[in-house]
Amino acid sequence: MRRTRTLPQWHGWLFIAPALLFVTVFVLIPLGQLAAMSLTDRSLLGGGKLIGFTNYWRIWNDASFWRALEFTAKYTLVLTPILMGLGFAVALLTVKNTLLKRLTRTIVFLPVVIGLSSSSLLWFWLLDEQVGLLNKLLVDLSLIREPIVWFASADLAFWAVVISITWKVVGFGMVLFVAGIQSINPDILEAALMDGASYWGRVRFIILPLTRRVLLLTTLVSAISSMLAFDQFYIMTSGGPRGQTFTAVYWIYQNSFISFKLGYGAALSIVLTLIILAFSTMQIALTARSAET
Amino acid sequence: MTAAALTSESARTISAPRGGRAARGAYLATAACVAVIAIMAAPMALSFLASIKTAADASAVPPHYLPKALSFENYSKVVNFQAGLATYVGNSALVALMAIAGCIVLAAPAGYGLARFTMRGREVAFLGLLAPIMIPYQALLTPLYLDFAKVGLVNSHLGLAIVHTILQLPFSVFLMRNSFESIPREIEEAAMIDGCSAWRRFTRIFLPLAVPAIVTVALFAFINSWNEFLAALIFMNRETSFTVPILLVSVRIGNHGAVDWGALQASVIISIIPCLAVYLALQRYYVSGLLSGAVK
């Protein structure tokens, strides 16, 4: 008789315990302190007293915050499909392990390893109207007549940031998708080939469904990090022109460290986290439900 | 089937061309690859070219693509700044190594526990470990700093490594869990028959199989720790403890925000090199690593 011992499942908790303990001490406790700070009017320079939920009422009436949040949402909704779409396309392109394709993957991944502030300054330089080589290139290629001042208009500035972040981050999605595609059981694809499926047919009916989970989780992580975007706007647009490109976290930064309103900034952070939490829960619930169908 | 064979088999099958369209499809793909390489590499190539110009040339108006005269003054500016590049690199490397260790030590068992056990509340625990990415980390830094100051963890590599681990842990747990999930049941059942304890099963059987995922965790932990600026600046308070990103910011920004473009380019190139080296060294594990990583 085969003796299959089912082990006590609660052992699982022992394995998870160190990570949970770590998160509790180093994330939950500071988060709690942040929440406590949000109930005060504490200044960066110290001091401050308990004021209850006054900060939260102020947020309700803070038009600049909601404008920044709307801008951030617009940025997320535009950037995420671009990143995921291009990432998947490049993954499809380079999934074979030939030398050229491996080289392509390495070059596409390279920008991922540069720091975000370095990469943002690099693009700021490239797009500068006076010293920027990208403008010069466009003029030399006769695509435009004279250098564009990218950051003088909110729309152009928006697209400038989107372009620079796409360049920097597309490799991250690509690498995850490549792994996902390469793990598909080749027998399934053989069978499809035998049945006469075209390349795009194989992509649509086999690859996409089977890499669904990678796609969805990567999209979620990418969207969350876009909602928390800050450095690229701080460095490239300075929130301009006229404050039209402030993101939510940029607004938190302004309030906490420039206006010294640490308590208010804490409240803004809590609100932002709750919004992102709600949004992520919704997305996970939706995808879980459709996975069951 | 081994992982490597799986990789190349499915890869071949996916793009297996049929009949006369074969040559054209392959040709297009090659052209596309070349185009992608050109577009993606251009900014860095331009940056490199600018970094070997003289400082004045790098800020010239109108700019030119190639250097008029080769000069390494931008690099020497960065290398000799204040405490010297070697000090900063040493600090960054030490913190990165500790952060890598922290991530692996915490995420590997957590991933295993989440993947191979079916206790109640497992999903909640997973979401709880993933949730920290939703908090704007700049907001957490102030309370963390004040707490760390009370226990003497400021200006220490350990303190900063802990902060970097906080930032990387969710993604690391995510990777490890998916890696363990994709290991076939048969192996586990075989081990159970042999009477292994959970811990021995973990260390003797699962960990070795998850080495590629561990390497991936290490790679991302390294990259993110190496490039992290804000926490490094807030938690360290002496020049001799500073990390590379702080050096790079200080060397290239002058009065009233004036940017030394030449120094910027040199700093971009300098910051890429270690990460690129680590990536290339781990390439072998890396591709097949994510194979069992974020898959399914």
Next chain:
Amino acid sequence: MTMRTTCGALAAMLVALSAFADVAFADTMTMWVRASGVNAATHLGDLWNSTHPDKIELTTIPDNQMVTKLATGVQAGDVPDLVSFDLIYMPDFMKAGFLVDLTADLKGNPNYASVAQAYKDIATYEGKVYGAGFTPDVSILVWNKDLFKKAGLDPDKPPQTVGEIHEDAKKIRALGADTYGFYFSGACPGCNIFATSPMMVAAGSKMLPANGDDDALTGDGVKDVLEAFKAMWNEGLVPKSAQTDNGANFTGEFKTGKIGIQGTGGFLLSELKKDVPNLNFGVTFLPGVKGGQVSSFVGGDVVAIPVGSKHVPLAKQFIAWELTDEAQLEGLAKNNIVPSRPALADNKYFAADPRVVVTAKAIGVGYVPWVYHFADMVNSDSSPWINMFQRAIFDGDVDGAIKEGREKMKDIAGQ
């Protein structure tokens, strides 16, 4: 061994021991400096280290993080022994009680008494002194003499009013497509409070309110200067990139040799001499609207001792030392940096270059605002100051911009 060799050996040992003790018991002071002041601070630091057994060790903090780092550091008890930062933040820090009271040590010091009045004012709160000028910087007007000559202007006669700047800029712009008459960093609040506001002050305006009841942006100076800038922008006398320049090209543009006139700081002089030695330039005070009106922004860094410093007596020694003739001349003047005592402006190092003398004298005619929440009011990316500037010049609505700026500034001052 004979008595003599024993004594000799003992003596040698004692000498060695005392030298060792000197080193062993020597203290090291730590000091945080702003990244843009690190050059000057290093000269002073090196000079101190070469003449004192106790050493000073500098740590560079990026400019825009200094306030945060100091504020959180003081509250956590994690501070250096000395700190040097943008003097404009003195009021906030003094009010918050972050700095050690230096009144007793400095009030009687004759060197301190001869420091520029602006530096003394900014470091005083409720009658007590909390800091001293350290690495000064001051705003000036520079002009490109070669371009002036080419445009038919007298290269040794700089513009004396804002109107003349406009006229001269027009002539220089006529030289060609690539040459511009004037430059300013249109998206850089700090650059403009530094290099543009003195023109407004020279024309009689008061800039910032000290509290909610105080007035802001008074007089016609603000309007006149903004109108002139708006006109120059509309006539294309300024490169288009100026609109979005957040300071990145504040020094770079003039160095290309294609700009006729620009407001800038004393720090640019040594950069020009080093990076573009062939560029012939002149230095003068920032003018107002009528001949004879001049002003400058007296800026740079002050040095202070944060509460919690572990070497307070030694730090006080350092501050007293840096005010001495020796430190000011050998540390600062020798390296083309303006000393904080205007009396030392005519020194042997500056004699070689009259432009540096002008710069040093500019400290005597300048102003520095004494306000709280300077970052909020001026330096922030969403500040009323930069909004007014951009709305007036790029959107064209000068009056509306000034009115809005005034209201928002008084709002902030009243908090």
